[in-house]
Amino acid sequence: MNASRxxxxxxxxxxxALLIACAGCSSTDDxxxxxxxxxxxxxxxxxxDLDGELPRKVNGLAxxxxxxxxxxxxxxxxxxxxxxxxxxxxxxxxxxxxxxxxVNGVGWxxxxxxxxxxxxxxxxxxxxxxxxxxxxxxxDGVGPLTDFAAPIEKAIPKGIA
Numbered sequence: 001m002n003a004s005r006x007x008x009x010x011x012x013x014x015x016x017a018l019l020i021a022c023a024g025c026s027s028t029d030d031x032x033x034x035x036x037x038x039x040x041x042x043x044x045x046x047x048x049d050l051d052g053e054l055p056r057k058v059n060g061l062a063x064x065x066x067x068x069x070x071x072x073x074x075x076x077x078x079x080x081x082x083x084x085x086x087x088x089x090x091x092x093x094x095x096x097x098x099x100x101x102x103v104n105g106v107g108w109x110x111x112x113x114x115x116x117x118x119x120x121x122x123x124x125x126x127x128x129x130x131x132x133x134x135x136x137x138x139x140d141g142v143g144p145l146t147d148f149a150a151p152i153e154k155a156i157p158k159g160i161a
Contacts (some may be wrong), residue, residue, distance in 0.1 A: 015133035030147050032080050034066035034073045039086030043127045046156050047085035048074045050129065054083070059137070059144040079134040087130045088160060111140050120145060125156045126143050150152030 039047065051071040057061050061077030074083045092098050092111055099110040100123065107123040108131075116135030120142075121128055129152060133144055 001137040002011065002079070003011070004132075009097065020114075026035075027127060032066050032075060032078075034075065034082050034084055036068060037072050037086040038086055039072075039127065043161065044072070045125045050085050050155035051156045052125075052149055055147050058147040059140055071103045076144075077137065079136050081137060082132045083148070084130045084132075085127060085156075087121065087128045089128055093121075093123065101142055101145075101146040104153075106145070106149045106152050108142075122152060122156070124158055125152065126159045126161050127156050128161055129156060 004141050037047075048071045051074065054063070054074055058076040058081055061081065063074065064078065064080065066073050066075045066080065066082060072085050073100075075081065090109060090111070093109055101108050101110055101120075106125075108120040109123055111119045111121075113119055113132075116138070118133045118138055119130045121142070129148070131145065131148060133140075137144070
């Protein structure tokens, strides 16, 4: 019996620590995670300006920013619609057959991803802004992009990044 108690003793604290760590990672607590882009200083300034213009709600979903916290990333809802500003120019923009859409004056490259989500990246702007809409939210089509049009128009000038 003593051996049994000795074996359980070290496992209980480890199991408890693992359970607490997993609970802290729950995506219902925040906007999940997003890789933070690393643009040059000029683009980073434009992205910080955009962050100050972003809406508190997108498509009716409250803002819950992803981790790590950064003015270059933002999120809404769970599963989160994720915005990343200052991303590199997607190679798909070189493809003349690439799909695109214009929403309220902002052009977007459209890419369907293998997981069923959609990635939209702004075109003809001084900084590339990427919005990823998870598969669970794609029933609204490009609806969420309407909430980004005015902030992008205001903070990210037209041109080529």
